[in-house]
Amino acid sequence: MTTLPAPPPRPRTRANLGLAGTCLLTGLIASPAAQAHVVLAEPVALAGTAYRATLRVGHGCQGSPTTALTVFVPAGVRGAKPMPKPGWTLRTRSAALTPPETRHGKTVREDVVEVHWQASSPEAALPDGWYDEFVLHVGLPAQGGQLWWRVLQTCAQGQLDWAQVPARGSSTRGLPSPAVPLEVIPPGPSGPNPPEHPAHAAPGA
Ligand SMILES: [Cu+2]
Numbered sequence: 001m002t003t004l005p006a007p008p009p010r011p012r013t014r015a016n017l018g019l020a021g022t023c024l025l026t027g028l029i030a031s032p033a034a035q036a037h038v039v040l041a042e043p044v045a046l047a048g049t050a051y052r053a054t055l056r057v058g059h060g061c062q063g064s065p066t067t068a069l070t071v072f073v074p075a076g077v078r079g080a081k082p083m084p085k086p087g088w089t090l091r092t093r094s095a096a097l098t099p100p101e102t103r104h105g106k107t108v109r110e111d112v113v114e115v116h117w118q119a120s121s122p123e124a125a126l127p128d129g130w131y132d133e134f135v136l137h138v139g140l141p142a143q144g145g146q147l148w149w150r151v152l153q154t155c156a157q158g159q160l161d162w163a164q165v166p167a168r169g170s171s172t173r174g175l176p177s178p179a180v181p182l183e184v185i186p187p188g189p190s191g192p193n194p195p196e197h198p199a200h201a202a203p204g205a
Contacts, residue, residue, distance in 0.1 A: 046184070048140060048142040053138055055149070057069065059131075060128035066153055068116065068118045070154070076147070080115060080136050090118075097110055122156070144185050
């Protein structure tokens with residue numbers, strides 16, 4: 001595992017908003033919104049379980065091919081393990097867990113907070129007219145609620161920062177560049193089936 005330096009804060013510029021706004025418009029006119037933005041293949045999951053987060057990238061930046069994708073792991077999501085992609089280099093950034101947690105009987109002091117895929121060559125970049133999936137395996141929090149995944153999409157020309165969260169509720173309607181929602185369903189009255197390997201699921205599970 002390598003460690004990336006923390007990225008500089010990225011102020012939302014008018015240029016960013018302009019790009020995202022165009023994306024929203026084309027999304028509304030040309031294709032369903034679900035096909036347009038970065039979305040999760042499975043947008044609903046059960047609390048306290050292991051989850052395969054499949055992020056679908058449906059277009060580039062105003063026609064420009066996607067050359068990198070950075071996924072920011074939401075707070076409370078643990079043990080992120082990204083899947084490598086042929087043609088793309090993979091890096092992760094970890095941060096300290098406070099307090100440390102016990103998994104597999106061992107004390108864990110840090111966890112993955114960012115995953116970064118980078119096209120190894122211009123040929124490996126994802127053309128605007130194609131789509132692809134970027135996959136992580138994670139443990140979901142023990143309690144239900146709405147999680148938001150910020151995703152930074154970098155293209156040969158320009159960037160899209162999928163980072164906006166609605167003031168309330170979970171609808172991303174009207175947001176030009178929404179973060180990617182994941183609805184975590186709380187355990188039912190009888191509770192979920194205990195995971196086969198609880199340490200893989202979530203802290204405190
Ligand atoms: Cu879009």
